[in-house]
Each structure stands twice: as structure tokens, then as C-alpha cells.
Amino acid sequence: MDESYIAVNQVSFAYPTADTTAEQIRLALNHVNLAVRPGEFVAVLGMNGSGKSTLARHLNALLLPRDGTVLVDGMDTREEKQLWAIRDRVGMVFQNPDNQIVAAVVEEDVAFGPENQGRPPEEIRQRVAEALAAVGMSHMRERAPHLLSGGQKQRVAIAGALALRPACLVLDEPTAMLDPSGRGEVADVVHRLNRELGMAVVWITHFMEEAALADRVIVMADGQVQLEGPPRTVFNQADQLRAFRLDVPPAVSAAERLRAEGVPLPEGILTLQELVEALCQLRSAT
């Protein structure tokens, strides 16, 4: 518990509704527990409406828990005087790349965060240069965002979060609106930040292959954490995943069907490559 950077303890949350028939309140989060350790890459999976975004917004005090607590670097998100300190530590990137870029020039947008913090111009410049370099967008710093590709816009949004020098980056379905090449671009950048800067990452997605690369996977349904563990363990619970209406990774379901047909494949196959290797081994063994 003490080693976690973000600690979500028994958090429940309900959105305010028009009719307040008290007992009928639908919990968007229902006693959720989650720990994010420094430098860890956590993927959060779950179908639409399972509460992923609601959880994400609790991690930097955009929403405050109705019950339970969220601690960021030891600070309770409900304490108002720590609000800005918390937002400096947990950067957030959203789904729609168009709706999170504020300024009409890339570098001015990246500067938005440190400008809010009231940093001296020289320091802002340096932070902007570093953040753009970290996402490989330095050469486009004077471009107009609307002329960039989806993947590039999303990298600008990541740079905007990085300029605050957060210890943790929360990305809420950052690839949902991108084409496959844009998805790869964004995933590569975030994995590099995680590896090279030791930045903790909470990556919300509904793409299995993206979650497969995480250190740990959380599966949400109905506002609750249903499954949790390393990708290999979680993805091999194919029946459970189907119960939560999630796709089973193609390699896992192929292996499952082959096993059902009597092919003696080992447990824990996750990627297509592993499946191919296992099949080749079987073949050379016979």
C-alpha cells in the first residue's frame, strides 16, 4: 500500500441525476480499489459505460469520490488546497485529440500547462522543448494543430501533459479515434516514456493488443474491478472476459479452439507469435 503512487481505496461515485429517488442511484463506481506503483504500466479494460472514464477522472481530482479516498503521492484529492499539486503530478490525455488542444500553434498549446502554473518564460520554453522532444514533435512546434494527423495531435496532447512534468500519465482511450498507424505512434511514445523516464502510466483502452503490453491489466464492469493481474493471467480467463463482453485476444481464442479440438497446446498463450511458436514446437516434437 505505502509503495503505491496513486491509491484508490473503496471509492464509490454516482453522477448527479435529475430525479433523486434516493435508492435508485446507479453507481458509476462501486467500491473500487486500485493501486498504481511508481513507474508501473497499468491497462484498464472494460466495455462502454463500465466506469473507466469515471475512474480516470478520480485520479487527478476532476471528480471527487462520494465514498472512499483517492490518494496521489500521499495527498487526498478531496483536500482543496492540494488540488493543483495533484494535477501537476497526474497528467491526463483524453480520447478526442481535437477537443484537448487549446492553442492555434503546437508549442503554445504545450506551454498552456506551465503557463497556468505561472512559471517564468525561460523555464516554460525549456519545458516545452523537452516535452515536444519526448514525443518526437519538435520539428512541428510552429504548426497549426488542425493540420496534424490524429496520431500527431494526440502526441501534442501528451506533450501538453508532460510539460507539467507529471509522475503519472492517465490516458483515457487515447487511441480510440485514431487509425492503426496513429494508434501505433501513440502507444510507442507512451511505452518509451514509461521505459525511459520511469513514468507511471494508466492506459485505458478497449484494444486487447494494447493492454497485452502492460505490466498489469484491470478489467472493469458495472463500476467494479472484476479482474486484475498480469496480462497473461487475465487474458487466459477467456470465459470471464466474454462474460464482461470483452473480446478475447485472437491468439487466445484460437489456442482455446485448438485445445478443444484436441491439440495439446500449453496454457498462457497470449500473442500470435507465441501461438506460432507453440505450434512449431508441437510439430517438431511429433
Place this chain on the structure above:
Amino acid sequence: MNLQAVTIGQYFPGDSYLHRLDPRTKLIAVLLLSVAIFLPRYFPGYLLVALFTMIAVALSRVPVKFILRGLKPIMIFMAITVLFNAFLTPGEPLFQIGRWAITREGLVLSAVAAVRLVLLVVSASLLTLTTSPILLTDGLERLLRPLAPLGVPAHELALMMTIALRFIPTLVEEADRIMRAQEARGADFRSGSLINRAKGLIPVMVPLFVAAFRRADELATAMEARGYRGGTGRTKMKQLAFSGADYRAWAILVLFTVAVVGLRVTGRG
């Protein structure tokens, strides 16, 4: 209609003396000039103001056709002003058209009104032609900042302009996309009566507005997530700085203002 062709403002990128001036200098200059345009009474005063404006046009190195293009939208307005002045000013009649007469005094007033209007529009166009919208926003914010204690929302206005600059192209793109999708389904935005065409736009405007409200909501959340807490305590990465060019411009502006006021006060211009 290709909506992509719509540009915001009319910035004409360049590196002329006017381009290099600080946006605050240019804003003040346009303000002074628009007052100066209304000061003269006699020909020498008008000549001075017109010369000053023409020299500024020359210094901007913006092709004259771009500047004239800025006059197009006010042509109708100008025609009406000229006609009203020509016909409705009492005085010595020159021509008679039915029971309406054009008077000598009317012609003079018309000419004066036309000259003033043209100079006003040209000087304002020069500002937007030689200053990028972003610098213009910065300049405006810096000039208005001292008025913040009086309740002028300098930072908020500048932020609104920034966001507008950022989102106008996005919304234009989106409108274009929706229109094309509607056209593919048989909608017609090009022909028919004005009323029918306007009606045809409703299916475009509604989704556009719905999307714009969602965008605004998401943008506000994203801004909060990046620590936005209003204008107080905020700094800017890009600082505006006056240079030698600005000091020279100030000197010229002072001389110009003194000359215009002097002509007026001494009754010579």
C-alpha cells in the same frame, strides 16, 4: 463553396517594417489614426491623414489588391452613405432628379464620408494584414491588462480569441464534412430560393452545434486537467518586447498627431 478557403482574419505573412512592429504599437497606432481621420476640417488635414495612411500601406509591402479586397464588404454601406449625404444635405442644388436634388454641400459631405470610411477600413486592414492573429491576441491582452481592475476581462477575452482561432478551422472542416455527407444524400445547398437554401442548412447547423457544445465541455475538462485556474498568477511563454522599430514608430506617431491636431486647432486643416 469550398469552406476550406475561408481563412480567419486576413494575415498576409511577411517581414516588412510594419510586420516587425510590436502588436501593441500597431493597435495604438490604429486607434490614434482612427481618431485622426475624423479631426480634419479642410483639405490640408485630409491630405496629411491620407498621405500617412498611404505611406503605411507602402511600408507594409502588402500588395494593394489585398488591401482593396478589404474594401469590398463595405461597398454597399459606402454607396448608401454617399447617396444619403448627396441627396439629403440641404444647400445649393446642382442636379435635379424628380423632386430630389444633389447639392454642392451634399457632394462635399459625400466625398468626406467616403474618404473617411476608406481610410478607416484601410488602416484597420493594415493591422490585421501585418499582424498574426496570435500576436494580435497577445497585444490586445497586454494592452487591456491594466484595465482589469476596472472589470475589463482582458485574460478571458484573449483566451476566447485563442480558442476561437484554434477551433474555427476545426468547425469549418466539420461543417464541410457534414455538408458533403448531406449532399451525397441529395441535399442541395447551391440552388433554389434563399429561404430553401437556408432551410437546407438546418440539418448542417444542428449537428454542428451539438458537436460544438460537446467540444466545449471536453475542452473545459482538458484545460482543468492541465491546471487552468483563470488568469491570475498565469505567465506567458512568449513575451512581447518593444524594439528600435517601435520607438521610431512612436516618434512618428507623436509628430503625426501633433500635426493633425495643430492644423485643426489653427483652423488650417
